[in-house]
Amino acid sequence: MQPTDTAQRYIPRLLAILFVTLLAALSMATFSAGNAHADEVGTEYDFTIAGNVQFDGEPQGDVAIAVAGNGYEADTVTDADGRWAIGVPEKGSYEVTLDEESLPEGVVVAEGANVIDAEFGLTDRKSVNFFLGEGTRNTVSFFDQFLNRFVNGLNFGLLLALAAIGLSLIFGTTGLSNFAHAEMITFGALMTLVFSVQLGLPIWLAIVIAIALSGALGWGLDAVIWKPLRRRGVALIPLMIVSIGLSLALRYLYQYFFGGSTSQLPGAGQTDLKFGPISLSPIDLVSMGISVIVLLGVAYFLLRTRIGKATRAVSDNPSLASASGIDVDNVIRIVWVTGAALAGLSGVLWAYFRPGVSWDMGFQMLLLVFAAVTLGGLGTAFGALIGSIIVGLFVELSTLWLPSDMKYVGALVVLILVLLLRPQGIMGRKERIG
Amino acid sequence: MDWGAIFNNAAVELISPTTAAYALAALGLAVHFGYTGLLNFGQAGFMALGAYGYAISILTFGFPVWGAFLVGIGASIVFALILGIPTLRLRADYLAIVTIAAAEIVRLLFTTNTFASVTGSANGLSGYKTEFAALNPLAEGSYGFGPFENNAYDTWLRIVAWSIVILAALFVWQVMRSPWGRVIKGIREDEDAVRALGKNVYAYKMQSLILGGVFGTIAGMIFALPRAVVPSNYQTTLTFFIYAILLLGGAATVLGPIIGSMIFWVLLSFFSGFISRAVEAGWLPFMTTIQGGQLRFILVGVAIMLIVIFRPQGVFGNKKELAFVR
Numbered sequence: 001m002q003p004t005d006t007a008q009r010y011i012p013r014l015l016a017i018l019f020v021t022l023l024a025a026l027s028m029a030t031f032s033a034g035n036a037h038a039d040e041v042g043t044e045y046d047f048t049i050a051g052n053v054q055f056d057g058e059p060q061g062d063v064a065i066a067v068a069g070n071g072y073e074a075d076t077v078t079d080a081d082g083r084w085a086i087g088v089p090e091k092g093s094y095e096v097t098l099d100e101e102s103l104p105e106g107v108v109v110a111e112g113a114n115v116i117d118a119e120f121g122l123t124d125r126k127s128v129n130f131f132l133g134e135g136t137r138n139t140v141s142f143f144d145q146f147l148n149r150f151v152n153g154l155n156f157g158l159l160l161a162l163a164a165i166g167l168s169l170i171f172g173t174t175g176l177s178n179f180a181h182a183e184m185i186t187f188g189a190l191m192t193l194v195f196s197v198q199l200g201l202p203i204w205l206a207i208v209i210a211i212a213l214s215g216a217l218g219w220g221l222d223a224v225i226w227k228p229l230r231r232r233g234v235a236l237i238p239l240m241i242v243s244i245g246l247s248l249a250l251r252y253l254y255q256y257f258f259g260g261s262t263s264q265l266p267g268a269g270q271t272d273l274k275f276g277p278i279s280l281s282p283i284d285l286v287s288m289g290i291s292v293i294v295l296l297g298v299a300y301f302l303l304r305t306r307i308g309k310a311t312r313a314v315s316d317n318p319s320l321a322s323a324s325g326i327d328v329d330n331v332i333r334i335v336w337v338t339g340a341a342l343a344g345l346s347g348v349l350w351a352y353f354r355p356g357v358s359w360d361m362g363f364q365m366l367l368l369v370f371a372a373v374t375l376g377g378l379g380t381a382f383g384a385l386i387g388s389i390i391v392g393l394f395v396e397l398s399t400l401w402l403p404s405d406m407k408y409v410g411a412l413v414v415l416i417l418v419l420l421l422r423p424q425g426i427m428g429r430k431e432r433i434g
Numbered sequence: 435m436d437w438g439a440i441f442n443n444a445a446v447e448l449i450s451p452t453t454a455a456y457a458l459a460a461l462g463l464a465v466h467f468g469y470t471g472l473l474n475f476g477q478a479g480f481m482a483l484g485a486y487g488y489a490i491s492i493l494t495f496g497f498p499v500w501g502a503f504l505v506g507i508g509a510s511i512v513f514a515l516i517l518g519i520p521t522l523r524l525r526a527d528y529l530a531i532v533t534i535a536a537a538e539i540v541r542l543l544f545t546t547n548t549f550a551s552v553t554g555s556a557n558g559l560s561g562y563k564t565e566f567a568a569l570n571p572l573a574e575g576s577y578g579f580g581p582f583e584n585n586a587y588d589t590w591l592r593i594v595a596w597s598i599v600i601l602a603a604l605f606v607w608q609v610m611r612s613p614w615g616r617v618i619k620g621i622r623e624d625e626d627a628v629r630a631l632g633k634n635v636y637a638y639k640m641q642s643l644i645l646g647g648v649f650g651t652i653a654g655m656i657f658a659l660p661r662a663v664v665p666s667n668y669q670t671t672l673t674f675f676i677y678a679i680l681l682l683g684g685a686a687t688v689l690g691p692i693i694g695s696m697i698f699w700v701l702l703s704f705f706s707g708f709i710s711r712a713v714e715a716g717w718l719p720f721m722t723t724i725q726g727g728q729l730r731f732i733l734v735g736v737a738i739m740l741i742v743i744f745r746p747q748g749v750f751g752n753k754k755e756l757a758f759v760r
Contacts, residue, residue, distance in 0.1 A: 177527050229743065237473060237526060238742045241681070244674055245742065249735025256728045363670075367538055370531050378527075405546045412535040419532060420520035 041076045042087025048125050049094060049118055050085035053078050055107050055132040064102040067118075069094035077102070093119040096128045107132050142400075144277030149396045151278050156353060157392020158291035162346035163365070164372040164384040165298055166339030172315035172379035173328075173335045174226070175236045179243045181343055181369065183250035185362030188214045188344025189265075189351040190254060196266050203266050211344045218340020221246075222333055230332075247363070254359040262356035265348075269355060287349045294345065295385060298338075302381055311335060315379060368395065368408065371415040377425030386426055390414075436711060444704035445581035451588075453699045454595035455481075455657035460679045460691030461602055462649030467677075468685030469610060470642040471622035473530040476517065477676050479537030480647045482668035483509045484654025486544055486553065489663045492562040494552055499565050503655065510651035513540070514644040522639045534670060545665040558664035566591075566659060588660070595656045599692060602649055607688045609645075618642055619686075678734055681741045684751030693750065705730050 042048075049067055053060045059082025066075035070092045078084045088094060098114045109130055118128045167181045191210035195201045201209070225246065229239060272279035302308040313321040314331045322328045343362075350365055351357045372391045376383025391411050398410035418425070447453055459477055466474040487506030491497040497505065517536050521529045544553045553559070570590040577589040584592065609615050617638055620628040629635050657667075675698075683694025709726035712718050721729070747753045 177530065225739075232743075234743070238746060240473075240527065240530070241677065241742050242739045244677070245735045245738030247735070248671070248674055248738065249732050252728045252731035252735065256725050256732065259724075367535055371535065374528070374531055403546060403548050406542060406548065409539050409542050409546075412539050415535055416516075416520060416532055419524065419528060423520070423524050423528065 041074045041085075042089075045087035045089050046124055047088050047091055047120060048085050049088060049096060049128055050083070050125060051096075051128040051130070053082045053084065053098070053130060053132070059083075060104065060107065060132070062102060064099035066097045066099070067094050068097070091120040091124075093117055098130050103132070141277075145400060146397070147276075148278050149400060150393065151280065152284075153393035153396030154389065155280075155284050155288050155291075155392070156396060157389035158288055158295070159346050159349040159353060160365070160368060160372055160392050161295060161385045161388035162291060162342045162349070163369045164376070164388045165295070165381050166342040166346075167369055168373045168376070168379055168381055168384035169311065169315070169335045170339050171373070172381070173311065173318070173332050174230070175239075176226070176243060177236075177240045177370075179240065179366065180221070180247040180250060181339075182362035182366035183247055183254070184214060184217060184340045184343035185347035185350065185365060185369075186251070186254060186359065187217055187340075187362075188347030189357045189361060190258060190347075190359075191344070192265060192348050192351070193258075193263055193357045197263065207345075207348050210348060211341050214344025214347075215337045215341035217344075218336040218338075219333065221340070222336035226336070227329070227332075251360060251363060258359055260359065262358040264356055265351050268352055283352050287352060290345070291349065294342070298342070298381070301338075307331070307334060312381075368411055371411055374415060375418050375425055377427040380425070380427045383425055383427030390426075440704060440707040440711065442581045443707050444700045447699040447703040448696055449582060449592055449596065450699065451591050451595045451656055451660045453695050454592070454599050455653045456676060456679055456699065457653075457692040457695035458599050458602055458656065459650045459653035459676045460683070460695055461599070461606060461688070462646035462653065463676055463680050464685060464687065464691050465606060465642055465646035465649065467680065468687070468690075469615070469622060470618050470639060470646075471526065472522075472639060472643060472646075473526045474533050474643070474646065475530045475670070475673050476533030476537035476540075477650045478668045478670060478672040479533070479540040480510050480513065480650030481654030481657060481672065482537070482540050482544060482665070483513055484651030485658035485663045485668070486559070487651070488655045489559040489562045489658060490552055492565055493559060499569060502565075503652075506651050506655055507648055510647045511644055514647040515640070518640045518643045522636055522643070534673070537668070537673065538670065541665050541668050544668075553665075554663075556665060558662050560662035562663075563587075563659060591656075591659055595659075598652060598656065602652075603688050603692060610688070614638075614641075622686075674738070675734065678738050678741075681738060681746075681748055684748030686752070687748070687750045690748055690750040694748070697749075702730055702734075705733070 051065070053063050053065075059078075059080065061078055061080045061082060063078045063082075063084075064075060065078065065084050065086070067073070067086045067088065070088075070090060072089055072094075074086050074088075076084050076086055094117075096116045096118050098109055100109055100114050103109070109132055114130065116128050116130065118126050120126050163181065163185055166184075167178060170176060170178050170181075188210050191213050192203075192206050195206035195209050196203045199206075225242070226239075229242065234242075267283060270281045270283055272281050273285075300308075302312060310321065310326045310331050311334070313324070313326055314328055318328055321331075347362060350361060354361065368391055369388075372387035373384050374387070375390060376385065376387030391414075394414055395407050395411050399407050402410055459481055462480070463474060463477055466472040484506040487509045488502045491502035491505040492499075513536070517529075517533055521532045543549070545556055546553075547555045549555070567587050567590075570586060572586040572590050574586050576583050576585055578584055610619070617628060617633050620631075620633075621635055621638060625635055628638075654668075679694040679698045680691055681694075682698060683690025683692070706727060709718070709721075709729060710723050713721055713723050713726050718726075741748065
């Protein structure tokens with residue numbers, strides 16, 4: 001919030017300059033080794049636009065490059081080392097185009113980035129580099145893309161549901177919209193990182209410990225903050241603002257100890273397995289399996305066990321539940337522990353889905369969790385599940401039409417539209433909305 | 435330890451345009467939350483609309499300053515209507531979730547590469563200050579004294595910013611003493627009772643949402659004038675900081691948001707100056723300067739919790755006039 005903007009603004013530009021200088025230095029080094037260009041065009045001119053087409057460190061040969069501008073046109077292809085150079089008659093600005101069709105299968109240029117405007121600086125040589133990425137260039141049929149996104153969205157929706165059910169149960173039993181839920185999500189991932197990477201335990205053990213610690217965090221938060229505040233009779237809106245303060249404090253506490261960088265959990269980034277058009281990593285499969293099993297477990301707990309029934313009773317009407325002999329404080333404690341443990345597990349799966357563990361990862365997901373809970377109906381556990389899956393699918397499927405940096409926009413717009421048409425949510429009852 | 439520089443830097447914040455912007459945004463929030471009881475968590479969205487509305491009108495459409503000003507206000511009125519129509523009939527926490535979501539939508543729309551030619555995407559916009567500077571009647575040179583000495587542009591900006599804050603505060607003070615203000619406060623205390631008196635609660639809430647939102651929008655313009663417009667400035671955290679200021683000063687007061695903003699920024703600046711110098715001097719061997727920067731955000735969070743629990747009326751508030759008695 002402080003006026004550090006000017007510094008921030010120039011960082012990307014600075015990085016770009018550094019990158020180009022580095023590349024130039026590298027190519028100089030290889031030139032001096034006496035390696036001439038295989039296919040150089042326009043060598044009769046003094047000025048040269050050159051570049052190096054690489055993807056993942058692999059040079060890309062036979063990629064067509066064209067230069068146009070100042071009434072001059074030329075084209076060339078990259079040599080086996082991925083290098084190309086085109087001589088131009090004068091210092092000026094030229095349009096450099098990379099022919100996407102000539103790239104090998106599975107490699108693409110970011111949309112619109114295959115044309116770069118090159119302008120000479122002080123030297124007679126201008127480096128132009130295209131940023132290549134892994135991807136499919138609409139060679140996959142729409143239906144196959146849809147199927148792939150659908151499965152990804154299901155995976156995301158299921159991990160969202162783990163967090164959303166906890167949030168919804170806490171809301172149902174205590175009335176609190178817990179903004180610090182985001183930090184409970186991050187906590188699970190951070191603890192997994194600590195025990196697996198920093199302490200070297202096997203990943204399954206680290207995850208189990210992280211979930212147990214998350215549950216303990218939920219118990220601790222209830223015992224230290226929320227129970228005393230309930231006793232004082234603090235109203236719901238102040239409680240919500242307290243949870244915002246707690247969220248802010250915890251989030252920057254994480255950043256204080258873990259820094260602002262993103263780290264990977266062990267096993268992240270495995271190669272995808274192909275099931276027809278659907279590509280999933282083994283982690284994705286395990287993640288979906290765990291989510292489904294845990295969600296079934298929660299459903300069994302809520303529908304069949306005594307304490308689960310008591311939870312639903314408290315959620316429905318705390319005073320009545322208390323009058324019929326249910327220990328409301330005990331139920332709320334159990335809900336906090338379960339909700340926090342579920343959030344911790346969700347955080348671990350989210351760390352594999354994003355992928356990466358960072359201090360604000362939970363906060364990035366929080367609004368989607370709130371959207372899911374509101375869509376399903378505030379305070380209903382199964383509504384939260386359905387809402388989560390809808391939000392998950394919507395976020396992933398919307399990338400078929402929307403640019404991927406706008407994928408959360410769609411989900412949030414749907415949230416507002418649903419409130420307009422059916423404010424109680426999909427599973428909610430009308431009288432709950434007050 | 436250079437105490438002089440620390441105190442000097444802290445004193446600069448007392449009348450800086452940023453402090454004025456936060457004060458005005460908090461005043462808007464006081465109208466929403468303190469007087470009407472609306473839980474608006476999207477003040478950052480209103481501020482972003484003001485900043486971008488102003489900058490885009492000038493850079494892309496070449497509007498004069500007053501035109502850009504009106505565009506920003508128009509955008510915020512439309513935004514308030516979009517927010518209010520689905521949610522003002524619902525319970526308070528729905529408005530909270532919808533406003534926070536809407537503010538994020540606004541920020542993501544300004545961040546996306548799709549509209550980069552207009553919004554500058556993640557790099558934001560700059561270079562819209564000349565039109566405002568051209569209106570400056572002050573001659574070149576420096577004005578003020580000590581830590582409050584500034585060049586002509588910065589002095590002009592401070593005069594405009596604080597004049598707007600004072601006018602807005604007078605307006606809120608008067609309007610809350612008027613019949614309209616009594617209805618608004620009545621809605622906060624007991625919505626059903628006001629409805630029983632035949633008042634259109636929905637319309638009153640909407641007017642309050644628009645009024646506070648317009649304050650937020652003007653605050654966004656003031657916030658943008660000493661710096662560039664960058665979307666990452668308008669995150670949810672910005673709204674939370676404004677809440678911290680509002681709660682610190684007192685939610686249902688006119689002076690609270692203004693004094694709260696001054697206290698907040700002076701303390702924040704003093705604290706970060708003190709920590710970073712203490713780290714450099716080796717007083718805090720377990721901490722780096724970056725960690726010192728994060729420590730103050732941790733303290734803001736803890737401060738929000740403590741104020742709400744132990745002094746919910748804030749520094750200036752009256753315990754009888756609590757927005758959240760229920």
